[in-house]
Amino acid sequence: MFTQVNLAQMGCQNKHTFSTQSRLSRVKYLLNSYYSRRINYYIFIYLMANTIIDIEFRIFGNNRNFNLDEIVKEITYFKGTSYYINEFCMTGQYNCPKNNFSKIAMSMRSTCDEVFLNCTWNDNREFDCCKHFVLTETELGICYTLTMENESPDSDDYINMYSNRDTGPSNLLIKLSSPSQVFIHSVVDVPYYNTISTDILPAMMGIFKQYKFVIKDIENEDEVKFVGITQRRCRFPLENELVVSSKY
Structure with a gap:
């Protein structure tokens, strides 16, 4: 069972102001599920x-x-x-x-180094944010993506982000240099303009926020695939002819 989290910077900011401020925007995600799943993280950036x-x-x-x-x-x-x-x-x-x-x-957009200050996985594994967050284009603009799809088990700094009942809940701590938004959606999605407002979590400057959620995956009946796309009004991954990313 999978989930996906996206972060989006909330507006145009002055990078020189942020460099002198001691307050940091910190967001911590405590992910709790009873199933094995892949966790994906995105950040959507606006420039100063x-x-x-x-x-x-x-x-x-x-x-x-x-x-x-x-x-x-x-x-x-x-x-x-x-x-x-x-x-x-x-x-x-x-x-x-x-x-x-x-x-x-x-x-006009911020570079990765201008956005991230620090990234930590499961409280004890600090990692280079910009080495693992990969630039991704969405209809909302440029995003930086952290996903197991981009992690190589052969790499020296490989991060295993799988979580299940045996491993217990996982968490990701991200320190940012600007106000941001967090997008939560399924693993097959990317941030898009019509994202439901309840699926967007704000992360403001100078505030530490912790979000906890449990994943309840929905599995379609086998017969659904035989219903026409126009009637069910959704597509399975293999039915998607749009080419936006090599991963999605």
Whole structure:
């Protein structure tokens, strides 16, 4: 039985401010289940405001209409609406970026080292966050992914994140340099725009939070696969033709 946890940074922040603050955002996950399962962790990153301004100066210059700043933010931090793009780009009023959107977004997002401060598994195993969290693209933007799919048993710093009745509950302690959000969903999902709000847990600066949950897996009857996709309104993994990641 599997579960999956995602972390998402909550907004644009000043990296210079965070570097001088002594308060740390710490999130601890205590995972408790009666079944063997794989635990996956994600973090969805927003970049700090200073970097955004620097990039916008390079793209549009000093004497620019500041509506262009909002256009770049809509490209980088999609939140379901694109007012400025529709108002000024689609009408041809501004000469907006027409390509290299990924490059623009990547140049404005925090690097892994700017996000993570410390990672510990089961209270006694500290590990290099950025060596194990792998960059993953989702419709919410760039994420950093920690999953057993990316762990190699032959590696010297292999982390066994399987938990079951014999091993007991597992926990992951992550110290972050900015406010974040935690996404909880099934192992076959990645963060997406319509994630139910109750599946998103906030992690604020200066606050230590501990979340505990028990996994109750649901297994479909064999006959479900014979029901049409349009009727059951969901897909099995082998029916998914979208190619977003080599793992999902």
